[in-house]
Amino acid sequence: MMKGHMALAFTTLSYGLFYVAMKIVVGEITPMQTFGLRLLLAVPLFVLVERTFFKTPIHSVHDGLKILGLGLLGISLVQGTIVLGIKYTSIFHAGVIIGSAPIAALILSVLVGQETFSLMKLIGTLVAFTGLILLLSNQHTQASLPPTYLWGDAIIFFNILAWSFYLILSRPLLKTYPAFSLTTYSFLLASLATLPVYLFFNTQLPWEGLSATGWGWMGFIVIFATLLTYFLNTYALKLLPASTVSLYVQLQPIATIAFSHWILQETVTLGMILNGFIICLGVTLATGAYRPIKQLFFKSPA
Numbered sequence: 001m002m003k004g005h006m007a008l009a010f011t012t013l014s015y016g017l018f019y020v021a022m023k024i025v026v027g028e029i030t031p032m033q034t035f036g037l038r039l040l041l042a043v044p045l046f047v048l049v050e051r052t053f054f055k056t057p058i059h060s061v062h063d064g065l066k067i068l069g070l071g072l073l074g075i076s077l078v079q080g081t082i083v084l085g086i087k088y089t090s091i092f093h094a095g096v097i098i099g100s101a102p103i104a105a106l107i108l109s110v111l112v113g114q115e116t117f118s119l120m121k122l123i124g125t126l127v128a129f130t131g132l133i134l135l136l137s138n139q140h141t142q143a144s145l146p147p148t149y150l151w152g153d154a155i156i157f158f159n160i161l162a163w164s165f166y167l168i169l170s171r172p173l174l175k176t177y178p179a180f181s182l183t184t185y186s187f188l189l190a191s192l193a194t195l196p197v198y199l200f201f202n203t204q205l206p207w208e209g210l211s212a213t214g215w216g217w218m219g220f221i222v223i224f225a226t227l228l229t230y231f232l233n234t235y236a237l238k239l240l241p242a243s244t245v246s247l248y249v250q251l252q253p254i255a256t257i258a259f260s261h262w263i264l265q266e267t268v269t270l271g272m273i274l275n276g277f278i279i280c281l282g283v284t285l286a287t288g289a290y291r292p293i294k295q296l297f298f299k300s301p302a
Contacts, residue, residue, distance in 0.1 A: 004239030007232040008248040016255020018225035019091045020263050021217040022083060028214040029207075031083040036198045037207055038079065039191045041222040046184040049231060056181040064189070066173060067182065071190030074166030081159040089152025090266055095256025096135060096276045097156045102249065102287045103128045105164035112168060121286045128282025135275035180234045250280045250287075 025034050050056070058064045086094050103125055109115040146152070173182055210218065236245055253276055260266040 004236045004244075007236040008240070008245060011229040011232050011236075012248050012251050013255055014225045014229050015252045016095070017259050018221060019086060019095050019256050020259045021221050021225065022086045023091055023264065024217045025210070025214050025221065026083060026087045028211055029209050031080075031087050032198065032202060033208070034083045034218075035080050036195065036202070037210075037218060038083075038222060038226070039075075039187070039195060041218070042226050043187050043191045045222065045227050046187050046230075049227065050181050050184040054178050054181045054184075056178055058185060059176065063173065063176075064185075067185045068189040068193065070166060070170055070173070070182075071186035071188075072193060073162060074170070075186050075190035076194045078159055078163045078166060081155050081162065085152045085155035085159055087152065088146060088148040089156060090146065090149060091260035091264060092257055092266055092268060092272060092276075093135070093149060093153055094156050095260070096253045096279055097132070097153060098160055099250065099253035099256075099276075100128050100132055100279050100283055101160040101163055102283050104160050105167050106286055108161075108164045108168055114168060114171070120288075124282045124284070124286025126282070127285060128279050131275050131278030131280075131282060134278065135272065178234065179237070180231055183230050250284050253280055 022034070029037075058067065082094075082098075106115065106121060106125065110117050170182060177185075207215075233245070257268055257273065257276065261268045
């Protein structure tokens with residue numbers, strides 16, 4: 001169990017630092033170049049790990065077409081919009097808005113009939129949206145934000161909707177494929193469909209203009225914040241309940257706030273922190289991630 005917690009702690013810190021790394025990289029090359037380079041570097045590593053540890057084949061052409069659709073949605077669209085959104089907004093806003101993604105997934109799951117609303121889920125959803133509205137309407141912090149932050153925030157919000165659809169649509173396939181294998185094939189098929197289009201419309205290679213520092217951060221994005229986090233999340237889900245994994249997800253915005261202030265010197269006010277806390281609280285209540293905290297104080301019946 002301790003190994004599971006260590007894996008989740010690593011992924012939490014890596015995801016928190018991911019937004020800072022991406023902000024630095026898109027400051028040197030375009031969002032589309034960043035997106036293309038990430039795919040070029042990540043896909044071979046995913047395939048290598050999948051072939052080494054899982055060795056799960058695609059069972060049929062029908063499944064392959066489904067995975068291709070998932071890849072275009074969850075990899076091409078989601079990975080592309082996250083890069084573009086980070087380009088135009090602050091790391092704090094990006095991290096906190098993405099931290100509310102479980103709420104969007106919950107609402108969409110209810111709409112398609114995969115889940116039902118309980119009183120706690122409803123309360124958590126209302127609390128999270130209240131915090132999100134307060135964050136985006138805080139007049140005292142807008143002066144320190146990029147002038148395009150609302151445009152960036154809108155892209156990030158669209159990103160979490162697309163990611164939520166990906167999670168919902170992938171659930172049937174997860175019954176027959178390991179999560180890491182499904183992610184690998186999504187990356188692979190999406191890249192085969194997306195990269196030719198990218199190369200056709202871009203005369204510059206994706207790595208042109210990237211400094212040594214930029215390469216270092218891109219290496220972190222690919223190895224730590226992409227490959228290892230997907231692998232370790234899959235590993236942790238085998239050792240710990242989903243509610244515990246969800247609790248660690250809610251800690252990611254806190255890591256993002258700390259890294260953005262420490263490395264990029266982004267302004268972080270008490271009001272922003274309080275609004276972020278409200279969002280995290282709402283998501284925690286709605287997803288049931290409060291249960292691991294409760295178990296620290298109350299022993300469950302034998």
